[in-house]
Amino acid sequence: MEEVPVVIVGAGPAGLATSACLNNLSVPNIILEREDCSASLWKKRAYDRMKLHLAKQFCELPHMPFPSRTPTFVPRISFINYVDNYVSQMGINPRYHRSVESASYDENAKAWIIVAKNTALDAYEEYVARYLVVATGENGEGLIPEVPGLGSFEGEYMHSSKYENGGKFIGKNVLVVGCGNSGMEIAYDLSSCGACTSIVVRGPVHVLTREIVFAGMLLLKFLPCKLVDFIVVMLSKMKFGNLFKYGLERPKKGPFYFKAITGQTPTIDVGAMDKIRKGEIQVFPSITSINRNEVEFENGKIEEFEAIIFATGYKSTVRNWLKDDKDFFDEYGMPKRNCPNHWKGENGLYCAGFSRKGLHGISIDAKNIANDINLALTDHQV
Numbered sequence: 001m002e003e004v005p006v007v008i009v010g011a012g013p014a015g016l017a018t019s020a021c022l023n024n025l026s027v028p029n030i031i032l033e034r035e036d037c038s039a040s041l042w043k044k045r046a047y048d049r050m051k052l053h054l055a056k057q058f059c060e061l062p063h064m065p066f067p068s069r070t071p072t073f074v075p076r077i078s079f080i081n082y083v084d085n086y087v088s089q090m091g092i093n094p095r096y097h098r099s100v101e102s103a104s105y106d107e108n109a110k111a112w113i114i115v116a117k118n119t120a121l122d123a124y125e126e127y128v129a130r131y132l133v134v135a136t137g138e139n140g141e142g143l144i145p146e147v148p149g150l151g152s153f154e155g156e157y158m159h160s161s162k163y164e165n166g167g168k169f170i171g172k173n174v175l176v177v178g179c180g181n182s183g184m185e186i187a188y189d190l191s192s193c194g195a196c197t198s199i200v201v202r203g204p205v206h207v208l209t210r211e212i213v214f215a216g217m218l219l220l221k222f223l224p225c226k227l228v229d230f231i232v233v234m235l236s237k238m239k240f241g242n243l244f245k246y247g248l249e250r251p252k253k254g255p256f257y258f259k260a261i262t263g264q265t266p267t268i269d270v271g272a273m274d275k276i277r278k279g280e281i282q283v284f285p286s287i288t289s290i291n292r293n294e295v296e297f298e299n300g301k302i303e304e305f306e307a308i309i310f311a312t313g314y315k316s317t318v319r320n321w322l323k324d325d326k327d328f329f330d331e332y333g334m335p336k337r338n339c340p341n342h343w344k345g346e347n348g349l350y351c352a353g354f355s356r357k358g359l360h361g362i363s364i365d366a367k368n369i370a371n372d373i374n375l376a377l378t379d380h381q382v
Helices: 013-024 040-044 076-089 181-192 210-219 225-240 255-262 272-277 358-381
Strands: 002-009 029-032 098-106 111-118 123-134 156-159 173-177 196-200 281-284 287-291 294-297 302-304 307-310 349-351
Touching: 002 013, 002 098, 002 111, 002 358, 013 029, 013 076, 013 358, 029 123, 040 076, 098 123, 123 358, 173 181, 173 302, 181 196, 181 272, 181 281, 196 272, 210 225, 225 255, 272 281, 349 358
Parallel strands: 002 029, 002 123, 123 349, 156 307, 173 196, 173 307, 196 281
Antiparallel strands: 098 111, 111 123, 287 294, 294 302
């Protein structure tokens, strides 16, 4: 058994940022990470051409800006290098191969008891902490929806987290399910690599460019959200025209308001819209069923595909191991409290990376949590 003031579960950007902020305040902490590296989502479950969709000043982790030579929109490899440097410079030492099996609160000891399996040694370890930070984030596990007949599909299907690039799909009929950022970018990558690409658009979506989003985020500092949404939607219409004739529909609410109330990020176009307009990427509505290689859609059309990639999001895994959270998390493993009051629970329980505000939200969470824990420890010592 090892005692420490703070245990952080997860060595993604949220866990690393929280540890860095605690280190900056000289608060001892331990990060437990089930993988063999930090930021495993970026290193192991991200496609090759991925870039940060927001400008770098909105994606910096606390206490370390990006180098001045870094492009405005940071490529995946550059971000991985930034994270690795962050771990080194901030004095962060995650304990890898630690899969947390359970975390429960001991009322008598007024502490959290965390049981983790050291998968490298096939042994169990126990930690006792006054404060527990859940930093496993919103993207713990890839989510593939239940589709009638999917089990009969004779081709290859995968979640987008397993997709690397379009090289293996050259000349194949490939269906991408989901038109968020991953779906649209994967569809563009597949088409550019020579795959016969189609995409399923399951609901209304805002499509913007990186530059429009960047301008909108700057304007939000000075103008109300409703006005900024009006401006960015007008810019989107000027850029892309009428989306409806391509099989896409804009939500009735503006992109920044829609993001605030639903957590759904606008889709950042990287070239897919031009291919859709040219007919190089076909657009279909939701899938109703699959029979072997035939996929039937809501509009009654039936098409054959050799591969399906589900860019259908992720789900939190926190409910698998966290006990005694006092109803802090909902059934989907997300905080019940809305941002900005989502990060603090009861009995020293915190969460980082659940604000649905990306890396910028992670930095805010990490600073809030570290300052709150430091204040509590100071008050306890007095």
